[in-house]
Amino acid sequence: MSSDLIFTRDHEMVRKSIRDFVRKEINPNVDEWEEKGITPLKELFKKMGDLGFLGIRYDETYGGEGLDYWYELIFLEEIARIHCGGVPMAIAVQACMATPAIEQFGSVYLKEKYLKGALKGDLVAAIAITEPDAGSDVAALKSFAKKQGDHYILNGSKTYITNGTQADFLTLLARTSDEPGYQSFSLFVVPTDIKGFAVSKKLDKMGMRSSDTAELFFDNMKIPAENLIGVEGQGFIHQMMQFQHERFSILPLTYIGIEEMIKETVEYIKGRIVFGKPLISKQVLRHRIAQWLAENEAIKQLSYHICRMKMNGQDATKEISMGKLLSGNLVNKVADGCLQMHGGMGFMNEMRISRSFRDSKLTSIGGGASEVMCEIIAKTSGI
Numbered sequence: 001m002s003s004d005l006i007f008t009r010d011h012e013m014v015r016k017s018i019r020d021f022v023r024k025e026i027n028p029n030v031d032e033w034e035e036k037g038i039t040p041l042k043e044l045f046k047k048m049g050d051l052g053f054l055g056i057r058y059d060e061t062y063g064g065e066g067l068d069y070w071y072e073l074i075f076l077e078e079i080a081r082i083h084c085g086g087v088p089m090a091i092a093v094q095a096c097m098a099t100p101a102i103e104q105f106g107s108v109y110l111k112e113k114y115l116k117g118a119l120k121g122d123l124v125a126a127i128a129i130t131e132p133d134a135g136s137d138v139a140a141l142k143s144f145a146k147k148q149g150d151h152y153i154l155n156g157s158k159t160y161i162t163n164g165t166q167a168d169f170l171t172l173l174a175r176t177s178d179e180p181g182y183q184s185f186s187l188f189v190v191p192t193d194i195k196g197f198a199v200s201k202k203l204d205k206m207g208m209r210s211s212d213t214a215e216l217f218f219d220n221m222k223i224p225a226e227n228l229i230g231v232e233g234q235g236f237i238h239q240m241m242q243f244q245h246e247r248f249s250i251l252p253l254t255y256i257g258i259e260e261m262i263k264e265t266v267e268y269i270k271g272r273i274v275f276g277k278p279l280i281s282k283q284v285l286r287h288r289i290a291q292w293l294a295e296n297e298a299i300k301q302l303s304y305h306i307c308r309m310k311m312n313g314q315d316a317t318k319e320i321s322m323g324k325l326l327s328g329n330l331v332n333k334v335a336d337g338c339l340q341m342h343g344g345m346g347f348m349n350e351m352r353i354s355r356s357f358r359d360s361k362l363t364s365i366g367g368g369a370s371e372v373m374c375e376i377i378a379k380t381s382g383i
Helices: 009-036 041-050 069-079 086-097 100-105 108-119 235-271 283-311 317-347 352-364 370-380
Strands: 125-128 144-148 151-162 169-175 185-191 197-202 213-224
Touching: 009 041, 009 069, 009 086, 041 086, 069 086, 069 235, 069 283, 086 125, 086 151, 086 235, 100 108, 100 185, 100 235, 125 151, 144 169, 151 169, 151 185, 169 235, 185 213, 185 235, 235 283, 235 317, 235 352, 283 317, 317 352, 317 370
Parallel strands: 125 169
Antiparallel strands: 144 151, 151 213, 169 185, 197 213
């Protein structure tokens, strides 16, 4: 289906405003942020919040724009044009990963204080699930929040937390019972200004250099009971639902990222003369790129199909898992192939393809590894 049949003039106006913001306010700063290993999120998110970019799909009551999934997909497609992976990831965490559970299951109090603050860009949000001994196996979490009167006492640690050194609050999953089973977990909004919170360290990553990633520690933190999201014991279910939208949000970031890598590489090999001819004249390279373009278009159209399913209120767990699996595999293949086509220049850190190569690896790991996606696909297909 042609995108012209999906996107209206209103859609394209939103697209243009986001694209212009990326071009003027973000891309000129990316090299500096990559070098420093951090993006000034409070400053960036405030600018984005003032323009309504952080709450595209959220209720206007809490500072959102009240639009639909197609507008959010456009938003994700356009931030994917940022010249690195770290900044789009930080933005997606704020807009699509740390806030959906609050919007869907949170109380009016949590929405007024934290959701509105995040959508306006006044508060930096992070999603805190992964622990040192529990990555894709969420049921193995050990962080514990024990109810005591009108508070929960939180102890434990989290790791690989995007936006972790700058976050004003965390959407955090912790055990609230020693009983076996999935009803032993609860989801909380955890402010980082409460005594007992510490950033253990800022992690040094291979890629996504402009995104701060942290290991966090909780020592007898007193979390107000009113910061519980939804119902105690239902946190695992709430988080599994949130994971599906998180994985969906990765898809536009990936297929546009692939388009950008291919476009940059084609321009390079048009001008690279080898044995008297431009590299683009080599049939083997043109055919390899054609194959990538075909595979990427299939992922893009699957993403559009998922968006239609979400608009219709259908369960897209299987399709999202398929998209995550395919896009993670393809982006790694394309990043490797494009770097190879750049030859020795591709190995230089000054080249954007080198950054893309480093950043792309996370796609098949973060938000559920490819192997986990295969398990979900198998189960939802009755295998």
